[in-house]
Amino acid sequence: MKRRKLLEAGFTALAGGWLFPHRLAAGTVGKEGIPLLHVGGHNYETPTRYFDRPITPTPVFFRASFLGVPPYRPDIKLRVDGLVERPLTFTVADLKRNFEEVSILCVNQCAGFGRSLYRPKTQGTPWGRGCVGQALWTGVRLADVLKKAGVKRSAAYLQTQGDDLSLADAKPPFVRFLPVERALQPDVLLAYGMNGETLPLVHGGPLRLVVPGWVGSFWIKWLTHIRLQEQEPDAFFVREAFRVPKEPVKPGTSVPPELTVPVTTFPVNSVIARPQDGDRIPVGVQEVVGVAYSGKAPIAKVEVSLDNGKVWEEAALEGEGGVGRWQIFRYRFEAKQPGTYQVIVCATDKKGNRQPKEPPWNPKGYNWNGWHTVVWEVVG
């Protein structure tokens, strides 16, 4: 999509929802009633009731960080070196001056999505369904910057890291990677804007990676260094974390790293925003609303069941589809009788991937995409 069109799509979406006052800005989580849920460490998730609109308002966008938030350094430099013809450094101002600006509307989902739903339980931040959000990201194409540096033929991986390295101390630094092949695709951005504003510090300002369709751990915040190399970096967050078994294993099995592969894309998934578990809604029209998305293909359909999976009906889809982009689904029906109601939602993408009732267990609890079920009361 052209920038103009994307921006229009984004701003229409913003105008259609509601905006938070911007005093609720970076670094004030927990104060002034910011409605994010703390899930341990420097991690906060979005209440699922916000997943009824194309754009997740920035103040309620989930936040995930291993080491904490470094000081804001708007003039920080990004260095691109290693297997390149010309090592280069850029400030955000340099990037804006030298490259075409583009925007993309897409989902950022943490690899740990739904970890708390796996049984047996796994180690790691006990995320629910709130570590996902969709935003309009603005920046320059990573591919344009890499072309300027001149990637050597022998380069196969980017080693990527951010300014939170300075906070690592005794912990493993957040050093990650991206295959050159993916990095050269035109949808991967060096982003300095989010939802039409300057990228806030908590979301990686001044500069972060945006890798549509790929889990959040590739979306390096506070980006300072990209090094082109032949091999994947030999780093904890590449070797040990964000990996799943090559083949499904029996729940509870431990799997050695050599039998694992990196998590890249997120699977087809959906989350119900309304109703919420335990809601009390008057007899009459009931509306089931939420989001559906896949990192592998655009969404094909969203099915809804009111009878525990016997009969499925299709929900209406709103918005323009895309790989790694969410669409709103909506399903209305008349509840004539008071009582307990249950809805199950299941999305299918255009590659034919359909959400399983429960995904296969994996040792670190990544990429849950089982059916979301909500139970509520219809009252007379």
Ligand SMILES: Nc1nc2c(c(=O)[nH]1)N[C@H]1C(S)=C(S)[C@@H](COP(=O)(O)O)O[C@H]1N2
């Ligand atoms: N430098 C740095 N980048 C990072 C992280 C981090 O800890 N340090 N966390 C990653 C993870 S695991 C996720 S899910 C996303 C979350 O992005 P958000 O906080 O903007 O929602 O940032 C990614 N980028």
Ligand SMILES: [Mo]
């Ligand atoms: Mo994450």
